[in-house]
Structures are given as structure tokens and as C-alpha cells.
Amino acid sequence: MFQQVSSAMWGFTTYVFPASLAGTLLEVLIPGEKQSVQSRLRAIPIWIVYIFIGVSSGALLRCLLDLLHIRPLLSVDLKNATNSNDVVVIIAAYAVFPAVGFFIYDFFYYWFHRLQHTFRVLWRVHAVHHSIEELNAFNDYHHWLENALRVPLILLPMSLLISVRTFDVIVYTMILQFMGQMTHANSKISYGLFRYVFSEPRYHRIHHSAEKRHWGKNFAFMFPFWDVVFGTAYFPKPDEYPRTGLPQQREPRSIVEYITAPFRR
Ligand SMILES: [Zn+2]
Ligand SMILES: [Zn+2]
Known part of the structure; x- marks a missing residue:
């Protein structure tokens, strides 16, 4: 138990906090809507529960x-590849393997x-994430149960396909966290033509929009490709920056509200 609490604290400071700060920097440089400080502070204890x-x-x-005794179809150990003398193998190890992994992850995440x-x-359960009214890189948490649901619905099927070393899992988790915070940043930044390849904040904001259309x-999560393939892509116009939140559910104002939100209505 103590180990998990310290892991949650470690996770917050290692994964979430730097990624949130990077997202906040983006929000300062290229801002979106005007937001309150409280919307950010409220998220700190919630993140700790979530990571735990x-x-x-x-x-x-x-x-x-x-x-x-489940063994995956493909076991990837980047250590051997990164020790190689062949530049092509090293580039593949650092760029292609993780990119393929993220691409497969995004397919499972999409569904x-x-x-x-x-x-x-x-x-x-998911409505808690959508209830956030002033969405930004600091408060884009999901409900704690959602994290548990990802085990049978994303991590387990992925574990059957691909296996990576613990160290690489940590690095990948950090990258995923970074992408997650950036995607939720309250910023009107445009990735230009790359917005069709990587999910930019305005793209994901459409998903959180309070407008029915x-x-x-x-x-x-990362690649609009899956939305295009399955017919759910919507690329916003340059001036399209909708409000976020749900009309009938306010965002959690305390840890208790956060923990019990799906069971209250
Ligand atoms: Zn989201
Ligand atoms: Zn959603």
C-alpha cells in the first residue's frame, strides 16, 4: 500500500506535473479561452487518486x-536494437517501433x-472527463474507474500482441502523458498540415465541445487517421473554439465528488 501511494506521488511529479507545465507554457504562448486558476488547483488531489x-x-x-502464463505474439526489447552499430536499426528502435506501438494503442483507444x-x-464513468468546464493541460483527468477499465479493454489486448521492457513502458507512459496534456491544452495553436497526422488541441476540443453538432x-487520442477511417473525423475551422463541459453535470469540486460521480445520478 505504502509503495503504491509513493508510486502515485512519484507518478504525479514524474509524469503529470512536467507534462502539465509544458502544456501550460503552450497555453501562455498561444492561449485559448480565458480560464480561472481554481480549475487547475482542483485537479491536483484528483490526479494523485487517479495515478494511485x-x-x-x-x-x-x-x-x-x-x-x-500469457506470452505476447511480439516481444520488443529496444536495448539490443539501441546497442546496434547500424544507424538504420537505431533509428528504427527509437522512432519506428514506438510509433507503431502508439499507432496500435490508438486503434484500441479509439474503440x-x-x-x-x-x-x-x-x-x-467517462462523463467525468467530459464534465470539465475549463479544460486545460492541468485538469484533463479521467475518472479513476476508467483507468481500471483500460486494463481489460486496451492493455490486455495490447499485451497479447506486443510486449516491451519495464523501462520502455515508463518512457512510453511519459510520452503518452505528454501527448495527453498537450492535446487538452487550452490553446489555439495549429500544427498546420501536421494536424491531419497528429491530434492538435483544437481537434480534441471538438470532442469535448458543449455544442451538440x-x-x-x-x-x-493521437492520430486522426482512425477517425478518418471510421468516419468520425471533424477538423475544426480556424475560428472554431467551442466551450467545453456537460449541460447536466458539473465538474467534481472535491475528491468525494470525483470518486462517486458515476454513482450519484
Ligand atoms: Zn479528452
Ligand atoms: Zn470522450
Whole structure:
């Protein structure tokens, strides 16, 4: 228990805090809507609970896989590749393998996310993320149960396909966190033509829009490609920057509200 609490604190300072600061810097340089400081401060204790559950879920998955003797189809150990003398192999190790991994992850995330918007029981949990009224790189948390649901619906199927070393998992998690905070940044930045390749903040903001005409769009986390393939892509116009939040659900104002939100209505 103590180990998991310290892991949650470590996770907050290692993963979330630097990524949030980077996102905040982007918000200062290229701002979006005007927001309050409270919307950011409220998120700090919520993140700690979220990461605590995430660390526990990850440990549980590893025990489960060991217990069932499940081995993945493909095992990737970047250590051998990065020790290679061949430049092409090193570039592949650092760029291509992780990119392929993220691409596969985004496919599973896309369908997990879409299911959350389809089934009422899953939506109750996911609605916490959508209830955030002043969305930014500091308060883009999900409900703690959502983190646990990712184990059977994303991490488990991915573990059957691909396996990476613990160190690489840590690096990938940090990259995913960084991407997540950037994607939720309250910024009107445009990636230019790259916006069709990588999800920019304005693209994901459409997914969080309070306007009905935007609902059911932009489920992909990193690559709009999956939205284009499955017919849910919506690339915003330059002046399109909608409000976020849900009309019938306010964002959590305390840890208790955060923990119990899906069970209260
Ligand atoms: Zn959603
Ligand atoms: Zn989001």
C-alpha cells in the first residue's frame, strides 16, 4: 500500500506535473479561452487518486499475465536494437517501433473511447472527463474507474500482441502523458498540415465541445487517421473554439465528488 501511494506521488511529479507545465507554457504562448486558476488547483488531489489507481491496475495486469502464463505474439526489447552499430536499426528502435506501438494503442483507444460514448454504463464513468468546464493541460483527468477499465479493454489486448521492457513502458507512459496534456491544452495553436497526422488541441476540443453538432466526433487520442477511417473525423475551422463541459453535470469540486460521480445520478 505504502509503495503504491509513493508510486502515485512519484507518478504525479514524474509524469503529470512536467507534462502539465509544458502544456501550460503552450497555453501562455498561444492561449485559448480565458480560464480561472481554481480549475487547475482542483485537479491536483484528483490526479494523485487517479495515478494511485493506475499504478495498482498496471501491477494487477502484470500479475494476471504471469499467473495465466500469457506470452505476447511480439516481444520488443529496444536495448539490443539501441546497442546496434547500424544507424538504420537505431533509428528504427527509437522512432519506428514506438510509433507503431502508439499507432496500435490508438486503434484500441479509439474503440474503447467509442464504446464509452455508446454504452450508458461506460458513459457514466467517462462523463467525468467530459464534465470539465475549463479544460486545460492541468485538469484533463479521467475518472479513476476508467483507468481500471483500460486494463481489460486496451492493455490486455495490447499485451497479447506486443510486449516491451519495464523501462520502455515508463518512457512510453511519459510520452503518452505528454501527448495527453498537450492535446487538452487550452490553446489555439495549429500544427498546420501536421494536424491531419497528429491530434492538435483544437481537434480534441471538438470532442469535448458543449455544442451538440460536435458530439460523436474525434475519438482518436493521437492520430486522426482512425477517425478518418471510421468516419468520425471533424477538423475544426480556424475560428472554431467551442466551450467545453456537460449541460447536466458539473465538474467534481472535491475528491468525494470525483470518486462517486458515476454513482450519484
Ligand atoms: Zn470522450
Ligand atoms: Zn479528452
